[in-house]
Amino acid sequence: MGFVYKAYKAYKDKRIILIPRILIYLLSISCFSTVVHAEIIEERGSLLEFFAGIEEGCEYDNWLSHVSEGIANAGYNVYAPVEHDRQTNGFGAYQIIDHLENPEEILVSWYDIFANVLSDQIEEADEILSNSAFADYYQIVRLQDGDRSYIILRELLNNEYVDDNGTEDDNDDVTGSFDYGWGLFIFNPDPTTPKVAIEVPHPCDDYVTPFVAIDAFLLLDARALIVSGAGREVEWTEEGEFNNGITRSDPTRLQNVSAFQEAHKAFADSVDNELIIQIHSYDSAGRVLPQSILSAVLDDEPNPPILDFANKFDIVSLTPLVPIAPNSIGNADHDSVSIRDFYSVFYNGGYYYDDEILISNSIGSLQGWDSPQARYSQLEHNPLEDDENFLHIEHDELPDVIREEILEFYPAEGVPTHNTYANAVEFYRPLYTAVGEYYHKSRFHNVPEEFETIQSSIDESFGGDTILVQPGIYTENINFRGKNLLLTSLYSLDGNRSFVNRTVINGNNSASVITFNGGEGVTAVLQGFTITNGSFENGGGIYCVDSSPTLDHCLIFGNRADAVGGAIFCQNSGPIILNCTISDNTSTEGGGAIFGWNGSEISIKNSILWDNSPEEISFLRFGDHNLLNLSFTDLAGGIEEIVLRGNAEVRAGDGNIEVDPLFADAQGSNYFLVLNSPCIDAGDPESPMDADSSRSDIGALPLQSQEISISHDVLDFDEVYLGRIDSLGLTITNIGQSPLTIFSLTVIPEVSLFTISGEMEDIKIEAESEHVTWVYFLADQADDYMAVLQIISDDLERDSIYVQMRATALTVKPDNEPTVHTFGLNNIYPNPFNSMAVVNYSLSLSGNMRIATYDIGGRLHSILKEGFSDAGRYDIEINASDLSTGVYFIKLETETELAVHKFVVVR
Numbered sequence: 001m002g003f004v005y006k007a008y009k010a011y012k013d014k015r016i017i018l019i020p021r022i023l024i025y026l027l028s029i030s031c032f033s034t035v036v037h038a039e040i041i042e043e044r045g046s047l048l049e050f051f052a053g054i055e056e057g058c059e060y061d062n063w064l065s066h067v068s069e070g071i072a073n074a075g076y077n078v079y080a081p082v083e084h085d086r087q088t089n090g091f092g093a094y095q096i097i098d099h100l101e102n103p104e105e106i107l108v109s110w111y112d113i114f115a116n117v118l119s120d121q122i123e124e125a126d127e128i129l130s131n132s133a134f135a136d137y138y139q140i141v142r143l144q145d146g147d148r149s150y151i152i153l154r155e156l157l158n159n160e161y162v163d164d165n166g167t168e169d170d171n172d173d174v175t176g177s178f179d180y181g182w183g184l185f186i187f188n189p190d191p192t193t194p195k196v197a198i199e200v201p202h203p204c205d206d207y208v209t210p211f212v213a214i215d216a217f218l219l220l221d222a223r224a225l226i227v228s229g230a231g232r233e234v235e236w237t238e239e240g241e242f243n244n245g246i247t248r249s250d251p252t253r254l255q256n257v258s259a260f261q262e263a264h265k266a267f268a269d270s271v272d273n274e275l276i277i278q279i280h281s282y283d284s285a286g287r288v289l290p291q292s293i294l295s296a297v298l299d300d301e302p303n304p305p306i307l308d309f310a311n312k313f314d315i316v317s318l319t320p321l322v323p324i325a326p327n328s329i330g331n332a333d334h335d336s337v338s339i340r341d342f343y344s345v346f347y348n349g350g351y352y353y354d355d356e357i358l359i360s361n362s363i364g365s366l367q368g369w370d371s372p373q374a375r376y377s378q379l380e381h382n383p384l385e386d387d388e389n390f391l392h393i394e395h396d397e398l399p400d401v402i403r404e405e406i407l408e409f410y411p412a413e414g415v416p417t418h419n420t421y422a423n424a425v426e427f428y429r430p431l432y433t434a435v436g437e438y439y440h441k442s443r444f445h446n447v448p449e450e451f452e453t454i455q456s457s458i459d460e461s462f463g464g465d466t467i468l469v470q471p472g473i474y475t476e477n478i479n480f481r482g483k484n485l486l487l488t489s490l491y492s493l494d495g496n497r498s499f500v501n502r503t504v505i506n507g508n509n510s511a512s513v514i515t516f517n518g519g520e521g522v523t524a525v526l527q528g529f530t531i532t533n534g535s536f537e538n539g540g541g542i543y544c545v546d547s548s549p550t551l552d553h554c555l556i557f558g559n560r561a562d563a564v565g566g567a568i569f570c571q572n573s574g575p576i577i578l579n580c581t582i583s584d585n586t587s588t589e590g591g592g593a594i595f596g597w598n599g600s601e602i603s604i605k606n607s608i609l610w611d612n613s614p615e616e617i618s619f620l621r622f623g624d625h626n627l628l629n630l631s632f633t634d635l636a637g638g639i640e641e642i643v644l645r646g647n648a649e650v651r652a653g654d655g656n657i658e659v660d661p662l663f664a665d666a667q668g669s670n671y672f673l674v675l676n677s678p679c680i681d682a683g684d685p686e687s688p689m690d691a692d693s694s695r696s697d698i699g700a701l702p703l704q705s706q707e708i709s710i711s712h713d714v715l716d717f718d719e720v721y722l723g724r725i726d727s728l729g730l731t732i733t734n735i736g737q738s739p740l741t742i743f744s745l746t747v748i749p750e751v752s753l754f755t756i757s758g759e760m761e762d763i764k765i766e767a768e769s770e771h772v773t774w775v776y777f778l779a780d781q782a783d784d785y786m787a788v789l790q791i792i793s794d795d796l797e798r799d800s801i802y803v804q805m806r807a808t809a810l811t812v813k814p815d816n817e818p819t820v821h822t823f824g825l826n827n828i829y830p831n832p833f834n835s836m837a838v839v840n841y842s843l844s845l846s847g848n849m850r851i852a853t854y855d856i857g858g859r860l861h862s863i864l865k866e867g868f869s870d871a872g873r874y875d876i877e878i879n880a881s882d883l884s885t886g887v888y889f890i891k892l893e894t895e896t897e898l899a900v901h902k903f904v905v906v907r
Contacts, residue, residue: 041142042142043141044144045057045058047218048214049418051064051186060157062415063154066174068229069088069231070230071088077233083410087205087233088163088166092177093180097257097259100133111266114263115270122151125140137155138155151189155180155229158179171413174415181229181249183229184227184229186224188222192885193220193221193222195223196223196275197275198216199226199260200226201252201260203229203231204232208424209279216432219433224267226260232244235247252278261376264276264373273389277393278393280395282395290342290343291342292342293346293394294316294344295393300361303388313438315435318441319343319433320430323337323342337400341400345361347361373390378390387463443465444904447468459481463484463485468489472503477508477515478515480547480549481518487526493858499528501555504532507540513540513541515542522548522549525549526542526554527550530556535560536562538564540585540586541559544569545571545572550576553578553579556582561587563589564589564595565591567592568582568593571600574600575603576603576605577603577604580699582612583610584666591616594617596620596648599623604630605631607700608633610634621646628649629651630650631654632698634659634679635657672796679697706738711729711733715805722779722782727776734768740767740795741762742793748788748789752785754785754807782809785809788805822844823844826840835879835880836877839875839878844897848867848869849892849894851866852866853878853890855889856886
């Protein structure tokens with residue numbers, strides 16, 4: 001039964017649920033509104049001081065001091081000394097939304113405001129606010145804090161409210177509170193940790209939490225901070241004696257009727273694989289518990305980032321063994337706090353830190369409330385099996401190490417500010433540092449050095465990881481398993497596109513070569529590979545269902561589908577295809593290159609689709625409407641030959657052509673371009689330039705113009721005295737018009753008296769340039785010796801060249817033996833590091849050298865040293881103060897030697 005018939009039958013039988021998707025293609029965002037409103041307030045100052053301090057640059061400051069407070073039951077929520085947990089009856093108010101006119105309209109307005117802010121449509125958010133029922137009470141503020149900018153939704157103060165805090169001291173009086181009390185909403189338009197939002201539902205009762213939260217928000221450079229504007233007892237049912245269950249101003253107990261919850265929903269809907277951290281605190285009376293209680297709320301089997309039972313790459317394992325050193329907090333003498341006393345996690349079973357220390361699962365009754373936020377994240381929004389999207393945290397309000405000196409630790413004079421709780425903030429900072437480590441500690445895997453297969457590396461990886469695959473043929477069928485990671489060849493290091501041709505994933509005609517069916521997004525990247533010999537019913541090369549991966553610089557040829565999608569099959573998917581060559585793929589029913597259906601949005605740029613059968617692209621007439629974005633692409637037959645079947649739209653951009661790309665030898669599977677190819681320098685001029693600094697080509701492979709020439713077919717050392725090193729130079733010349741790369745220089749047999757100093761790999765020779773390789777000979781006994789030097793390059797005609805080497809060793813030995821140094825990068829310490837590291841390296845010969853650092857895209861960052869240097873061992877510093885978190889490389893090179901080492905910067 002063919003795919004088209006089965007899809008039609010399933011559609012008619014309604015056995016397929018057709019779910020519409022709104023796919024946002026980042027390269028073609030249109031402006032929603034051109035209206036600019038004066039209501040957007042522009043301010044300059046410190047976010048921290050506005051939140052909990054003194055900031056003259058803002059209309060008002062110390063927002064926390066103005067939170068609405070109330071006492072429904074005297075002493076009910078007083079957990080700490082009164083100096084730290086004051087709650088005044090009647091200071092501020094709270095408006096219950098479902099008691100107002102048109103509550104549903106209010107909630108929709110709030111959601112739309114937050115959604116527009118999160119998509120950087122600030123003017124549109126202001127338009128909605130200006131027309132809302134609460135326009136006279138809330139304002140949008142753009143706060144410029146140094147080089148950071150924040151978007152804040154805050155409520156205006158009503159200065160008729162005055163709180164004397166129950167004392168005769170005027171210094172702790174506060175004027176101004178809130179009529180609505182719906183909260184404060186802070187958004188970071190350019191976060192370095194965009195997946196994280198922090199929520200504080202109980203700023204009065206859990207009085208340390210907002211101070212911990214603002215520190216965590218700034219430390220992580222997170223996307224959002226959401227804080228409730230009222231305590232639990234400000235508004236309640238007033239039936240019976242007060243308890244937390246009958247509050248009407250607690251967003252963790254209200255049922256989906258607050259601005260706080262709408263902010264939560266908007267963030268969860270806007271972020272892929274989000275983590276929302278809701279921070280609470282507990283009083284320690286009668287409890288003996290660790291200082292930080294972590295819970296996934298709805299189950300006792302937490303996954304990453306909370307706990308990772310298999311690999312231990314999680315928040316707990318990324319925290320130091322001793323998070324709190326002795327006498328490190330404030331001015332008090334105190335003991336250290338170990339990991340076993342710092343954390344308790346709600347889980348079923350045993351979890352060991354460092355395989356020895358058991359992390360407690362005793363949390364008392366502090367699992368966390370079954371709140372609307374938790375239910376939305378874990379049940380309604382997007383439940384995930386592989387990682388948690390909602391984390392409930394309970395902190396001890398009076399940490400064990402400071403109990404006896406609480407008033408010294410939390411100075412109680414005047415109105416509390418962030419300085420009041422600086423010690424609590426520092427005490428809990430290791431937890432949030434570990435959260436940052438989880439999201440920014442770039443994990444780097446090497447195939448086959450660390451993992452024998454690509455799939456085994458994927459299985460052990462996490463979202464955000466990089467898997468670097470060395471050249472070779474990998475006979476595998478790969479599934480990304482829902483992980484948004486970068487799977488790349490050595491192309492990613494310096495943009496050398498010959499690695500595309502040399503790094504092959506072969507499907508062995510047993511299934512699709514690559515599968516994306518776990519909801520992967522655009523940050524799931526397949527880069528720099530040849531995909532071939534796949535065979536499956538649908539999608540011989542790539543099978544893509546409910547996913548939107550990025551395919552970059554891939555050659556996809558020789559794949560077959562028994563039904564549709566010879567190269568690529570798309571169902572309800574939005575792949576982005578960049579600089580790919582898709583050729584000689586076949587299918588039986590349609591879409592030799594690409595087949596799409598059921599709401600797929602496919603974007604193709606800088607790519608070649610040629611000689612695929614029966615046609616290049618086709619769509620199914622049933623299911624949701626499809627969309628094809630096409631620009632700077634060479635498409636056989638042109639747009640007119642795309643089979644749309646009335647259920648797809650083509651949005652054709654600039655630069656599309658329909659002429660023979662002129663492959664070097666497609667019959668021989670050589671898809672390099674020849675000199676007069678129309679695809680050379682024809683890509684999008686806004687795309688990154690090719691490695692030769694020219695405009696991007698169309699397609700995955702470059703011009704076939706590398707030509708290698710060597711100065712000697714034989715290196716004859718003639719007569720060499722025992723104990724003396726002799727050397728001969730071999731000149732390798734690139735007589736072509738594009739860069740040539742030498743992948744390896746290998747002496748055969750490996751055990752030989754002929755040597756090449758250093759790791760002679762990936763030597764790049766520019767067009768019409770040359771490189772000199774020095775071969776050394778040192779014998780310990782008289783004899784005649786022979787060996788062969790193998791040169792492997794990306795020259796398309798002569799990828800392997802052999803040079804014969806021979807020498808005769810004589811018995812006369814000189815008085816002085818030469819000193820031999822080993823070339824290389826010996827060590828980087830520490831690694832990973834924050835701002836400074838020391839590199840130890842060795843030079844085997846005197847001469848010109850350079851040592852420099854590069855980012856993961858191969859762009860030069862800094863030259864650490866350059867010029868003449870004697871042979872020997874040296875130290876040099878890397879200053880990474882201007883680098884963001886990520887993976888970088890350091891390269892040491894001389895005229896004859898090259899070494900590369902990875903280092904990681906963590907902020």
